[in-house]
Amino acid sequence: MFKLIFALLGFYLFGFFGSLIGYFLGGIVDRSRAYGIGGINPLSSGSRQKIFLKTVFVLLGKLAKADGHISKEEIAHVEQIFQKLGMSAEHKQNAITQFKQGAEKDFDIDPILEEFIEVCGRTHQLRQMLLVYLIVMALSDGTIKSSEERLLINIAYQLGYDEIAFRQLLDMVLNQSHFAGGGQAVSATAIEDAYKALGVNKNMTDKEIKHAYRKLMSQYHPDKLMGQGLPEDMIAVATEQAKEVQVAYDLIMKSREK
Numbered sequence: 051m052f053k054l055i056f057a058l059l060g061f062y063l064f065g066f067f068g069s070l071i072g073y074f075l076g077g078i079v080d081r082s083r084a085y086g087i088g089g090i091n092p093l094s095s096g097s098r099q100k101i102f103l104k105t106v107f108v109l110l111g112k113l114a115k116a117d118g119h120i121s122k123e124e125i126a127h128v129e130q131i132f133q134k135l136g137m138s139a140e141h142k143q144n145a146i147t148q149f150k151q152g153a154e155k156d157f158d159i160d161p162i163l164e165e166f167i168e169v170c171g172r173t174h175q176l177r178q179m180l181l182v183y184l185i186v187m188a189l190s191d192g193t194i195k196s197s198e199e200r201l202l203i204n205i206a207y208q209l210g211y212d213e214i215a216f217r218q219l220l221d222m223v224l225n226q227s228h229f230a231g232g233g234q235a236v237s238a239t240a241i242e243d244a245y246k247a248l249g250v251n252k253n254m255t256d257k258e259i260k261h262a263y264r265k266l267m268s269q270y271h272p273d274k275l276m277g278q279g280l281p282e283d284m285i286a287v288a289t290e291q292a293k294e295v296q297v298a299y300d301l302i303m304k305s306r307e308k
Contacts, residue, residue, distance in 0.1 A: 111152025
């Protein structure tokens with residue numbers, strides 16, 4: 051919006067070159083409003099963090115109840131999240147309330163997603179990290195049930211993902227989880243999983259694979275995510291995903307040395 055305003059103002063005052071400068075300056079203002087830079091955006095980073103946490107726990111509750119009951123593994127996963135966050139008693143109680151709210155029968159998540167999109171949806175990383183959290187939750191009991199998958203597809207669609215893009219992300223997160231905990235032996239299966247974890251294939255060049263690897267590492271970069279509004283305590287999941295991407299990439303490069 052500001053790009054157009056500044057461009058018109060620049061043209062009125064200084065002509066063609068003034069409009070170019072105005073367009074450039076307006077772009078800076080637009081990005082500042084989108085990311086909350088310099089206090090221009092009334093929705094502060096703290097507001098985005100609050101909405102992100104609320105959305106995560108409400109949707110985790112909805113996802114946990116998608117198949118009709120909440121498993122012990124899903125409860126344990128949520129408790130692990132609480133521990134990692136180091137929440138105060140008050141914040142933990144809020145999260146539990148939000149989780150239970152999402153788990154209520156026929157609870158409508160559309161207003162929650164609309165609020166998230168309004169506050170956090172301008173940044174691709176926050177939308178993607180929300181989906182990553184939910185996919186990790188769905189995988190907590192070892193498999194994604196059809197009811198969970200349908201809900202995830204619906205959420206992804208509202209976040210701007212089509213089914214193909216969602217399934218690509220799902221496949222990557224699923225295969226990244228195979229590299230949790232450290233290095234893997236070089237085997238045909240492990241190498242195949244490593245390619246999938248990076249969203250690449252064995253026919254790509256080293257340069258193409260390195261580009262995909264760097265893109266993923268950038269998406270999981272703590273400073274970038276925190277700058278866009280991801281709560282600091284929730285960086286742990288992104289850090290873990292980055293470690294898994296690193297292990298997968300190292301395995302691919304090792305296999306290509308032969």
